[in-house]
Amino acid sequence: MPGTAQGLGLNPRDPVASLKAAALYDARNLKLYNGDYSKMLAAYNCGGGCVNSAVLKGGGSWLSLTPSETQNYVKTIMSGPAAGAPTGTSTTTPTSTGNPLLDTIKPWGEYIAVFLIALLLVIIGLMLLAGKHMGQVAGKVALV
Numbered sequence: 001m002p003g004t005a006q007g008l009g010l011n012p013r014d015p016v017a018s019l020k021a022a023a024l025y026d027a028r029n030l031k032l033y034n035g036d037y038s039k040m041l042a043a044y045n046c047g048g049g050c051v052n053s054a055v056l057k058g059g060g061s062w063l064s065l066t067p068s069e070t071q072n073y074v075k076t077i078m079s080g081p082a083a084g085a086p087t088g089t090s091t092t093t094p095t096s097t098g099n100p101l102l103d104t105i106k107p108w109g110e111y112i113a114v115f116l117i118a119l120l121l122v123i124i125g126l127m128l129l130a131g132k133h134m135g136q137v138a139g140k141v142a143l144v
Contacts, residue, residue: 015125038063038074046070 005012008021026040029048033039039062043051046066054065063071 013128015121015128019121038078041074041077042066042070045073 002012004025005018005021008025010017010021012018022044026044029040029043030037032048033043033051039051039055042054042063046069050066050070051062054062058065063074066074
């Protein structure tokens, strides 16, 4: 988010810096919330102030006091395929479609989607860098 990026002192249009900042932000929140992935995810989605307020007001049912978008975000991520998920997290087993091929491919769809999104971000970043470089070269040529 532009406001968060500004608070962290980075350009939100720089994908490399944004990804690094998001990872550092999540790591900081994970430590702040004593390894509670749900709170870390909620803080990423609605902000630490939102999570802290919900925890103060709701205690163990804090998530129900966050915006519905945040509740859905946390529940969706925490209920995904989580082999090796930390103890105490909620996981669900995907239902069988009855088709062995679909049952094998279905869990990988999410991983493929995340990979393709990450690849797209890298490509956009490279295009932005290339465009910046081309602008600098064109400026130098115009001066000659």
